[in-house]
Amino acid sequence: MIKSQLLTAYVAFFFVTAAALCFSAQADTLSEIKQRGYLRCGITESGAGFSYINAKGERAGFEIEHCKTLAAAIFGKFKVDYIMATPQTAFTLLQSGGIDVFPSGATWSFLRDASLGLDFAGVYFLDGQGFMVRKKTGVKQVADLDGATICVMQGTTLEQNLADYFDGKSLRYSLITFADTDKALEAYQADRCDAVTMHRSALAARGAGMHDRDQHVILAEVISNEPQGPMVRQGDARWRDIVLWAFNVRVAAEEHGVTQANVEEMRRNSPNREVQRMLGRYGKFGEAIGLSNEWAYDIIRLVGNYEDIWNRNLAPIGLERGPNRLFKDGGLMFALPFR
Known part of the structure; x- marks a missing residue:
């Protein structure tokens, strides 16, 4: 009986230790991505404007822009492996480490937040x-x-x-x-x-x-009400911060009038200190989360601000911004400050 109890204890210890080691190995997502050389981004096949194959045979749409946003922040270029998921498989893929992030429109609800071992990293789209x-x-x-x-x-x-x-x-x-x-x-x-x-x-x-x-x-x-945002695994605070702030950059840029078309000029000449901090002219905001200090500049340069992304993808299918307008324009979108 004692031997049996000891064996049971050793087996339990083994699995707990293995789980802890596995968790530890997955806890530094940014380092894994950099070592791998590309982002593994979960996407769905959600149709025109959101996620589809365009006339050039390329992945395009609002969801795809989310993946590109994160790749731009990490690498300064679009180094992405798009992993196809469905609403039924996306959470399992993320939990198992098959993808680094699922930014494709999951509604932030209590049970999803509390019971899946996953974290939401802000809200980027308000739907119903x-x-x-x-x-x-x-x-x-x-x-x-x-x-x-x-x-x-x-x-x-x-x-x-x-x-x-x-x-x-x-x-x-x-x-x-x-x-x-x-x-x-x-x-x-x-x-x-x-x-x-x-x-x-x-x-x-x-x-x-x-x-x-x-x-x-x-x-x-x-x-x-369907507040939607990107999801990441729990236990990696830095990666969650990167995802949250990368998406926030796009809204902040729109608030400050920084667009994909004028970002070079704004970087050189804007007198706004918050814009200068965001674009890497002052401070070390990138280093604080393990990225280049030009990470936000790269997002706007390569992807654009929130309005750029909306006009490129969702306006053509007739979707009005509604609550996704900036707060100052009567909507609910507002940016967290860069300070």
Whole structure:
């Protein structure tokens, strides 16, 4: 019995020690990335404007710009390996070390933050769950969907949001679930449901490719708040700081009028001390997180500010900024200060 207990204790010690060593080995993500020579960035296939293959055969879109932002901060160039993920596999990939960051639009919720062993690194996009319906149905608001059949992607917060909202309003509905957004949209187009629900940004992106897009409408009403941000593994504070501040650079640059087009001139001539600190003219803000002091300058030079990125990717699919406008312009986006 004693030998058995000792063996059990040794086995437990072995696994705890192995887990600690594994965690320790993964705790310095920046060093791993530099040694590897490229960033492993998790992306989804989320459609026009967000993540897609452009006419040149290149990865493009809002999500891709996030990966490029981090690569620019670390290397001063786009050294990225794009790892395809789905909403069902992304968290596991990140937990296991298969990717360094998942910046592709996960909603910051309590359970995701508290139970996955992952951390959010700020909010870069404010979205909401909405509905697409056929114009000929005459549906003008969500209440008009009482008794409707609704297509939705399974395994996400979309199902729970839908149940919470319809139950709270005493509205009846039937649900058809699908493994991914494309299948849900295909079913909607095939008249298997009266409406399809997903984030309004996804409806705009996916809907852009519909052959009869003008016969459908995205309802103005939203049933949830979806603050989205990049995710990293817990236990590496420096890497979380890098991701948070790299994304913050883009908003700060827009606030201060620094764009991809004028960053060289602003770096030389701006009298604004905060701009000078951000662009590496004063202080050692890069060294403080293990990067070059030109890291923020490289982000703006190679990727641009938040407005540059929006206009390049999301404005062409008709997505209005809404709450993603700067705070001073009536939105909710504001930058943390460089001081």
